[in-house]
Amino acid sequence: MNEVEEKFKEFIQSKGLKFxxxxxxxxxxxxxxxxxxxxxxxxxxxxxxxxxxxxATIYRTIALLVKCGLLREVIFGEKHTHYEHVYGHEHxxxxxxxxCGKIIEFSDHKIEKFQDEVCVKNKFKPETHRFQIMGYCEDxxx
Amino acid sequence: MNEVEEKFKEFIQSKGLKFxxxxxxxxxxxxxxxxxxxxxxxxxxxxxxxxxxxxATIYRTIALLVKCGLLREVIFGEKHTHYEHVYGHEHxxxxxxxxCGKIIEFSDHKIEKFQDEVCVKNKFKPETHRFQIMGYCEDxxx
DNA sequence: ATGGGTGCAAATGCTTTGCAAGTAC
DNA sequence: GTACTTGCAAAGCATTTGCACCCAT
Numbered sequence: 111m112n113e114v115e116e117k118f119k120e121f122i123q124s125k126g127l128k129f130x131x132x133x134x135x136x137x138x139x140x141x142x143x144x145x146x147x148x149x150x151x152x153x154x155x156x157x158x159x160x161x162x163x164x165x166a167t168i169y170r171t172i173a174l175l176v177k178c179g180l181l182r183e184v185i186f187g188e189k190h191t192h193y194e195h196v197y198g199h200e201h202x203x204x205x206x207x208x209x210c211g212k213i214i215e216f217s218d219h220k221i222e223k224f225q226d227e228v229c230v231k232n233k234f235k236p237e238t239h240r241f242q243i244m245g246y247c248e249d250x251x252x
Numbered sequence: 253m254n255e256v257e258e259k260f261k262e263f264i265q266s267k268g269l270k271f272x273x274x275x276x277x278x279x280x281x282x283x284x285x286x287x288x289x290x291x292x293x294x295x296x297x298x299x300x301x302x303x304x305x306x307x308a309t310i311y312r313t314i315a316l317l318v319k320c321g322l323l324r325e326v327i328f329g330e331k332h333t334h335y336e337h338v339y340g341h342e343h344x345x346x347x348x349x350x351x352c353g354k355i356i357e358f359s360d361h362k363i364e365k366f367q368d369e370v371c372v373k374n375k376f377k378p379e380t381h382r383f384q385i386m387g388y389c390e391d392x393x394x
Numbered sequence: 395a396t397g398g399g400t401g402c403a404a405a406t407g408c409t410t411t412g413c414a415a416g417t418a419c
Numbered sequence: 420g421t422a423c424t425t426g427c428a429a430a431g432c433a434t435t436t437g438c439a440c441c442c443a444t
Contacts, residue, residue: 164401205376234347236387245378306426
């Protein structure tokens with residue numbers, strides 16, 4: 111938790127930006143509870159905790175968190191973007207349940223190996239990848 | 253080409269819907285030129301060919317094409333959705349160049365095998381998957 | 395003090411929808 | 420004839436932006 115704050119502060123200041131209370135509050139809320147989250151959820155939680163920041167500032171701050179590598183965008187095919195922690199989490203992929211929206215994470219080093227193979231073959235320099243399987247979870251198959 | 257039209261017509265009629273000229277025109281344009289495309293592009297091409305259909309109808313028709321399995325949505329992380337042919341194309345994945353936006357397709361059966369493994373392990377019934385690698389293509393690395 | 399930051403409300407941009415008129419079956 | 424369709428313009432929604440005031444450094 112504190113390490114995250116440190117890392118963000120460093121990033122912020124290295125860019126000549128400012129470590130404002132709003133940014134700290136958003137950072138803390140992001141890393142308090144959530145694995146995945148969407149902006150609307152985050153806003154809701156902050157309201158619940160009587161912390162008032164504007165949606166605009168949340169969007170602006172999340173963009174910074176993504177840039178500094180603490181968060182990652184994940185797109186599940188819905189209209190709104192989801193985010194997930196990068197810090198302290200092994201890179202992983204997602205099973206997305208079409209029935210109930212549940213997200214199951216999994217990870218496997220075969221994917222990284224596979225990615226490297228493909229990239230060499232295509233002379234492509236990979237930065238990130240995204241692998242999701244859409245289908246039905248155990249409960250929804252019934 | 254004609255097979256596609258046949259397949260669409262069949263789908264349409266099986267649902268008690270109507271095979272209108274607009275739907276045929278859009279279908280033909282979709283399968284005339286494009287590998288991947290976005291709605292705006294399609295509309296532009298149709299205008300060029302002096303075919304006038306409303307954007308609303310294009311959206312509505314594409315939704316049908318996706319439902320009947322002739323098209324597939326692909327999301328590259330931009331704001332607008334891309335579509336690609338399913339009919340007559342082996343299932344494939346994408347390398348997305350962050351530099352120039354180029355899309356390179358690749359396919360490998362290892363992915364299907366891998367998907368099955370993961371799904372068994374998690375008791376998940378897969379419908380589709382999406383695998384993309386974001387990075388820099390040969391030209392953009394320079 | 396000052397350049398970046400904030401909240402608000404308005405703007406964007408893609409996509410969807412309500413409605414009146416048209417048409418495939 | 421009667422659903423289903425179309426085009427248009429308006430509505431939706433997530434996200435971004437312009438601006439006047441504010442504050443971390």
